[in-house]
Amino acid sequence: MITLLTRAGCSACAQARADLAPLVADFSVEFEEIDVDAIADTDPGVRAEFGDRLPVVLLDGREHSYWDVDIPRLRADLAGAAGQ
Template identity: 30%
Template sequence: MADMSPMFRRSDRRTERTDMKKAPRERLVTLIRKPGCHLCDDAQVVVEKVCGELGVPWEGRDITQDEELHREYWEQIPVVLVDGAQHTFWRVSEERLRKALSS
């Protein structure tokens, strides 16, 4: 199979999906970023807003401090994972993130 565009690649950190809807506090958003990245700063504003409004915990990860994350995501940052699966990269849509966390 031919290589897929980075936009369509999925993380190997996917979690097992279930048919049951998760409560907001059971979700986790991860923002993978690096210092000095203006797109990362913009993404963090969106993540903080949406997660704060929905009560979803989030964490920030710095690719300069994690070799594995750097190898996997260095050309895509910022990257947003939802429950361990890649949700988006470069630009974060507030509407799309809200929808993903509400489903």
């Protein structure tokens, strides 16, 4: 599962979404996008932890990269997970 933490109006977040699309398709991995501001009322900890360095990519709930998608590393990690 890839989770992309974003915020409305964030151009870097839009680029990260575009960067992730081919990987999600290539590996048929689940994808979700979470706006940290939209969930702040119910889960303020997410915005407190990640809100100053968006976008953040989580792989299976663990932080994988932030500000930019580390495409080569993410591709390798997804390939390794698929081979298990």
